[in-house]
Amino acid sequence: xxxxxxxxxxxxxxxxxxxxxxxxxxxxxxxxxxxxxxxxxxxxxxxxxxxxxxxxxxxxxxxxxxxxxxxxxxxxxxxxxxxxxxxxxxxxxxxxxxxxxxxxxxxxxxxxxxxxxxxxxxxxxxxxxxxxxxxxxxxxxxxxxxxxxxxxxxxxxxxxxxxxxxxxxxxxxxxxxxxxxxxxxxxxxxxxxxxxxxxxxxxxxxxxxxxxxxxxxxxxxxxxxxxxxxxxxxxxxxxxxxxxxxxxx
Numbered sequence: 089x090x091x092x093x094x095x096x097x098x099x100x101x102x103x104x105x106x107x108x109x110x111x112x113x114x115x116x117x118x119x120x121x122x123x124x125x126x127x128x129x130x131x132x133x134x135x136x137x138x139x140x141x142x143x144x145x146x147x148x149x150x151x152x153x154x155x156x157x158x159x160x161x162x163x164x165x166x167x168x169x170x171x172x173x174x175x176x177x178x179x180x181x182x183x184x185x186x187x188x189x190x191x192x193x194x195x196x197x198x199x200x201x202x203x204x205x206x207x208x209x210x211x212x213x214x215x216x217x218x219x220x221x222x223x224x225x226x227x228x229x230x231x232x233x234x235x236x237x238x239x240x241x242x243x244x245x246x247x248x249x250x251x252x253x254x255x256x257x258x259x260x261x262x263x264x265x266x267x268x269x270x271x272x273x274x275x276x277x278x279x280x281x282x283x284x285x286x287x288x289x290x291x292x293x294x295x296x297x298x299x300x301x302x303x304x305x306x307x308x309x310x311x312x313x314x315x316x317x318x319x320x321x322x323x324x325x326x327x328x329x330x331x332x333x334x335x336x337x
Contacts, residue, residue: 129252131190137259138186138196141230141267143171145223149202152222156215158208166202174200196263206301213285213293220282227268234261235332265328269321275309276300 147169150161165173175182181199189197209216234257241247247254274280281300285293 130255133252133256133259134196134263135186135190137256137263138198139171139182141227141260141264142182142198142200143169143174144226144230145267145271146174146200146202148222148226149204149219153202153204153208153215153219156208156212156219158205158215158219160205160208161202164203177201177203209282210294210297213288213290213297216297217283217285217293220279221286223279224268224271224283227264227271231261231264231268231328232332234258234264238333261333265325266321269324270313270317273313273317273320275305275313277306277309278313281309 150166154162178200186196186198272280
């Protein structure tokens with residue numbers, strides 16, 4: 089779902105030139121773009137779905153960590169679907185940058201995080217891997233729920249094409265497919281880089297963690313992920329839409 093905002097900014101040089109001649113009547117300068125109600129509604133839908141999906145993602149991390157014996161995130165108030173504690177932890181990634189990107193690029197980009205005990209992670213690498221996997225698994229679960237609602241709504245006739253409800257649920261499907269897939273990429277600092285420890289023995293996983301946490305590859309990992317993701321995501325998205333939505337949406 090893409091929305092474009094076109095804004096015309098006043099030409100200051102031309103206005104100054106006209107003012108010197110004194111032949112033009114003063115003009116009103118509008119600093120806000122002419123945004124239609126439909127465009128505002130789409131932006132609102134994207135942000136609400138992003139906020140809800142990211143909150144569920146981080147709450148799942150925190151819950152599984154608590155079950156596995158690490159109460160760091162639980163004590164920080166992250167085991168909740170209330171977005172406020174998550175926003176308080178990452179206000180830039182949850183509010184400021186997503187809203188700015190919506191206005192400037194017409195898409196949502198943001199991030200969030202849940203705290204954990206690195207000593208617990210090293211003692212229990214497989215539990216840490218399940219904790220990492222919980223976030224993307226939650227996104228995929230939300231995606232499946234959204235697909236079921238869409239299919240039932242279309243079949244029963246109470247979900248109309250282009251309606252607010254269809255756009256909202258469609259965004260829930262698309263954004264959670266994207267979030268789940270992106271976070272499963274096996275590069276730091278994404279969840280996939282920790283989740284792959286499920287396929288390692290405990291000793292090897294601990295050595296892998298020592299290497300992973302002992303190097304500052306976070307920025308490089310994100311660059312690689314952002315470059316590779318479009319190539320990875322395109323066939324996955326096509327497959328998911330064909331299987332779950334029959335390419336209807």
